Amino acid sequence: MSGPAENHGVVTTIDSLSNFADKSVTVRGWVYNKRSSGKIQFVLVRDGSGVVQCVVVKNTVGPELFSLCDLLTQESSLIVAGRVHKDDRAPGGYEMQVEDMKVVNVAKEYPITPKEHGVEFLMDHRHLWLRSSHQHAILRIRHQIIKAVREFFDDRSFTLVDSPILTPASVEGTSTLFDTDYFDLGKAYLTQSGQLYAEAAAMAFGKVYCFGPTFRAEKSKTRRHLTEFWMVEPEVAWADLNDDMDLAEEFIEYVVRSVLKKNEPELKLLERDVAKLQPVKRPFPRLHYDEAVDLLKKNGVDFQYGNDLGGADETIISRQYDRPVMVHHYPAACKAFYMKRDPERPDLTLSVDVLASEGYGEIIGGSQREDDYDTLVKRLEENNLPRPPFEWYLDLRRYGSVPHSGFGLGIERTVAWICGLEHVRETIPFARMIYRNTP
RNA sequence: UCCUCGGUAGCUCAAUCGGCAGAGCAAUCGGCUGUUAACCGAUGGGUUGCAGGUUCGAGUCCUGCCCGAGGAGCCA
Numbered sequence: 150m151s152g153p154a155e156n157h158g159v160v161t162t163i164d165s166l167s168n169f170a171d172k173s174v175t176v177r178g179w180v181y182n183k184r185s186s187g188k189i190q191f192v193l194v195r196d197g198s199g200v201v202q203c204v205v206v207k208n209t210v211g212p213e214l215f216s217l218c219d220l221l222t223q224e225s226s227l228i229v230a231g232r233v234h235k236d237d238r239a240p241g242g243y244e245m246q247v248e249d250m251k252v253v254n255v256a257k258e259y260p261i262t263p264k265e266h267g268v269e270f271l272m273d274h275r276h277l278w279l280r281s282s283h284q285h286a287i288l289r290i291r292h293q294i295i296k297a298v299r300e301f302f303d304d305r306s307f308t309l310v311d312s313p314i315l316t317p318a319s320v321e322g323t324s325t326l327f328d329t330d331y332f333d334l335g336k337a338y339l340t341q342s343g344q345l346y347a348e349a350a351a352m353a354f355g356k357v358y359c360f361g362p363t364f365r366a367e368k369s370k371t372r373r374h375l376t377e378f379w380m381v382e383p384e385v386a387w388a389d390l391n392d393d394m395d396l397a398e399e400f401i402e403y404v405v406r407s408v409l410k411k412n413e414p415e416l417k418l419l420e421r422d423v424a425k426l427q428p429v430k431r432p433f434p435r436l437h438y439d440e441a442v443d444l445l446k447k448n449g450v451d452f453q454y455g456n457d458l459g460g461a462d463e464t465i466i467s468r469q470y471d472r473p474v475m476v477h478h479y480p481a482a483c484k485a486f487y488m489k490r491d492p493e494r495p496d497l498t499l500s501v502d503v504l505a506s507e508g509y510g511e512i513i514g515g516s517q518r519e520d521d522y523d524t525l526v527k528r529l530e531e532n533n534l535p536r537p538p539f540e541w542y543l544d545l546r547r548y549g550s551v552p553h554s555g556f557g558l559g560i561e562r563t564v565a566w567i568c569g570l571e572h573v574r575e576t577i578p579f580a581r582m583i584y585r586n587t588p
Numbered sequence: 589u590c591c592u593c594g595g596u597a598g599c600u601c602a603a604u605c606g607g608c609a610g611a612g613c614a615a616u617c618g619g620c621u622g623u624u625a626a627c628c629g630a631u632g633g634g635u636u637g638c639a640g641g642u643u644c645g646a647g648u649c650c651u652g653c654c655c656g657a658g659g660a661g662c663c664a
Contacts, residue, residue: 269656
């Protein structure tokens with residue numbers, strides 16, 4: 150893009166303006182807001198890396214350039230050159246004394262104003278809402294979380310082995326799946342989990358993870374649900390339930406510390422109380438299902454032993470601690486067929502859910518997997534699952550079966566928790582929900 | 589799928605007992621040399637979600653439908 154840059158120093162981004170104090174530079178961006186006076190105008194310009202106040206003084210720039218600023222509407226794009234100036238009155242500490250400007254595109258009346266808007270309106274304009282500071286901060290943190298996730302596993306000799314998105318059958322047999330026609334092979338389904346494939350990969354590579362989108366066609370309508378969400382699923386050969394829990398807590402600690410270290414400005418903008426994230430360190434409390442039930446009863450909940458924990462139950466449990474809590478050994482009745490039973494308590498599974506602190510609820514679900522061929526066949530029958538689609542999965546128990554464990558972490562719920570958000574819809578660039586598939 | 593709440597200007601909302609459709613922001617025009625969601629003045633802006641009903645008269649009451657939000661179940 151040509152523009153006034155040529156005569157005004159280097160083209161740079163707003164986040165590095167402090168390196169150019171008292172020098173002339175060029176910035177390319179969009180008008181975030183504008184305040185004008187008779188002979189001085191303040192144009193707030195954002196470029197994706199930050200926001201800078203550009204000061205246009207009529208007596209300095211002349212009437213022609215000054216009147217050019219009158220064209221600028223919210224979100225108009227422009228190339229602006231000026232001298233970087235440290236000034237405490239400027240938001241951000243640095244401002245630009247404008248020397249030259251080129252208006253690239255005059256924006257039509259922009260729907261999202263600096264005032265309040267409702268959720269429906271903002272979600273209808275999600276493609277534009279991404280430009281506002283809160284959403285920008287959330288998605289930067291999402292980026293860092295995903296980066297930390299990959300770093301964590303990569304640094305520990307895990308191999309990324311992604312699972313297919315189109316699958317021939319349900320993974321767990323319970324959830325409602327999205328389906329689509331698949332040529333002459335009948336229906337294909339959008340995956341609800343990559344786990345079974347990750348198990349196969351773990352038998353090949355030892356330590357693996359898959360990371361991709363997953364889909365649930367259930368008509369869930371709450372602040373914790375999306376129909377399309379991202380999940381990272383590590384799977385480790387030779388690991389038992391305790392190893393799985395060790396991995397989960399080290400993993401969450403790593404991700405949280407990484408965001409605290411790298412995203413201080415974003416957390417501040419979101420007004421996140423980081424004191425609530427500081428205690429997220431190992432060890433996390435581990436609560437046997439029996440203990441969790443006792444805790445609920447002690448808190449006056451009329452809880453039926455053997456049931457799964459509801460959202461309200463999870464909230465009560467997680468509020469007892471200053472860090473995530475791991476609830477393990479859930480009853481078999483409320484867990485998937487592939488989870489290994491506790492040899493001493495066959496009614497319970499070698500499973501674990503990690504509940505995020507502050508009432509955010511389940512962010513991880515994991516277990517040791519059933520590794521015995523005959524038992525697994527029995528589980529398939531008990532759950533009325535068809536045998537043919539699972540033959541390959543049974544092969545993993547036919548040929549050198551070993552104990553193994555893994556878990557799945559929901560990225561959006563993790564982002565919501567770390568950012569302190571009410572709803573997961575803001576944690577993904579373009580949310581897919583039961584009543585929304587646009588924009 | 590069920591329960592609760594809601595739908596009025598581009599946006600956020602108000603409108604008393606059923607009695608002239610309103611404000612702030614945004615837009616447009618004018619003013620202002622340090623503004624911080626700037627401020628001040630003026631102007632334009634309405635199929636009150638849709639369809640029907642009651643009434644002299646409906647944004648308001650009744651019936652059906654559509655759309656959205658929160659929650660439940662299910663789950664990450």
